[in-house]
Amino acid sequence: MSKEVVIKAEHISKQYRLGQVGTGTLSHDLKRWWALARGKEDPYLKVGVENDRTRKATSEYAWAVRDISFEICQGDTIGIIGKNGAGKSTLLKLLSRVTSPTQGEIKIKGRIASLLEVGTGFHPELTGRENIYMNGAILGMTKKEITRKFDEIVDFAGVAMYIDTPVKRYSSGMYVRLAFGVAAHLEPEILIVDEVLAVGDAEFQKKCLGKMNDVASHGRTIIFVSHNMQAVQGLCKSAMYLKSGKVVDIGPTDKVINNYLSREVKNCLERKWNLDDDAPGNDKIKLLSAEIILDSTEDGAVIDVNTAFDIRFGFHNNVENQMVNLSFFLYTASGICVFNVGTVAQRLTKGHHSSTLRIPAKLLNDDVYTINLFFVKDTASVLYKTEDLLTFEVVDGQRDVAWYGKWPGAVRPALDFTVS
């Protein structure tokens, strides 16, 4: 089956200058201009660092996207995934012609429309009707097309009653629905969508996804960028995984997402120390190991909300008959203490001991968690405490609801909740 290639990107790169524009920029511009005037290469294209936002930059130039090549065929629905700063948004901006690449070129066949934001060009003073025409025209529709779709858009947004009221009087939900309504009724051959699903309520999200599926089933090409693996999985047949401005993987969605999760989730699942060497602790107690043990031994397995697992600690008790108990703290990445649980205090012999905590399935939410561990003596004083002992991410599992937003809460317990 040979499908027609509709987007062909060849070695595209995008360089951004860091810092402020000022007198220093002018001197760079002059040097660049002088080099180009003599027929030499731009001196600043040779420099530049990979886009890693956590490190302090060593160069004044950074490559947001570096040497990316890919082809997208007609009718493909492709999801672009990656961490913040991987170059997703830059790639979208390049594809939607908002800015142009520093090097390389992209060739596109057919009409392209991009939805980097809903409601671009909405004017608060204009009525819903006027804004539909305004927004539609900005997105590249002709007046005739909009008139033809008008009733459908109003119906989709559910704002028929307010259509001749200025949108500044709309509730934020109505505003967003109207804006997405216009966008959803675009009929381009290629549609570029950036996380617009983050807005609106569950019912509306369902509507949007339905509409996008609809668009896709009509043989149109969709490029969808999201942090939300659920939505990507639900909507896209294939996916592209970006990291630091480069393509790491491209292929079927499931494969790429698994690859992404196993690489990007910065888990610290196992730590071991030597008793005589570097073991943390003091002369009374020393920590020897901390690890998370999954039931599945498969390589690259990840913890999702439906996974049960053990957390095991090994330690050395240095005082015979010492009354000890372990106190375990679980924190979310944002620093909320999810719970604190302790072992029963008991007298321990001098030597190695181990302790295991079972985390059941369907308890934790999708989040990054860290562990603090206290050793407590005589149930009263802290013998030794460690912070950020382990870090692990729990990812979202398969949901049986049609809503793909971030599940709220520090935990997501499967409690008995019924309707009779």
Add this chain to the structure above:
Amino acid sequence: MTDHATDNDTGKWDITIASARGRLSIDVKELWRYRDLLSMFVKKDIITVYKQTILGPIWFLLQPVFTTFIYVVIFGNVAKISTGSIPPVLFYLGSVTMWNYFSETLNVTSKTFSENASVFGKVYFPRLILPLSKVVSGLVKLMIQFGLFLVFWLYYLLVKHSITPNWYMLSFPLILLVLALLSLSFGIIITSLTTKYRDLTFLIAFGVQLMMYATPVIYPISIASPDKQFWLWLNPLTSLFEAFKFSFLGEGVFSLYWLGYSAAFTMVMLMIGVFIFNKVEKRFIDTV
């Protein structure tokens, strides 16, 4: 820069996105495809001005009336600048209407990139549509104000018999076209030059004001001495304002020679403007 223009498949692609290069051409076909957007922008400009007002578009008339009143008092009665045989009210109302169109269009088009960065950063459409829409919405406003001028004009023509217009009035659309293109050219040059380095923006308000005094807006060119007149004629706006006054009010200079100069000057500026606008529009979002 990379250049794959020799690929044998170039014909089948609709859009090629490559690194920024200036072009001395306007993609007229694409602009035409977006004509509905242009009309939407114009409509928005016009109607948002008088939303939630009772008098509506009548407010467009207030500005030239006030300015004319001030000019008649200051320049006519206090400074006693002669307007020849033309009634001062008509003289100033005509000039002010024309000048306001030029200066306002220049002012708003010179902010095309900086004021619309949020829209430009999210969606693509031919960027030239925006300054063009400002030129057109300015024209709509001008037409309303010109209507007011015509009312006064007819009064002085039919009731007072104090002016002698002539058939050169038919050149008015052409004069207006040159005026519009000139303000557009200046505007897009300034907006292109000020996306990265904003220094120039501080000079614009001052420059426009200075330009008004270098143009026969509040005085007829005849009050300048002949050797100074030559320098005034070098200002491409001079011949337009003089021709306008001559044809409608019967006093002024209709110089085909200098009108030709203005038209040629405008074409050159427009070409320069389009060239750098095309170059800047592809990248400005990174530096604005």
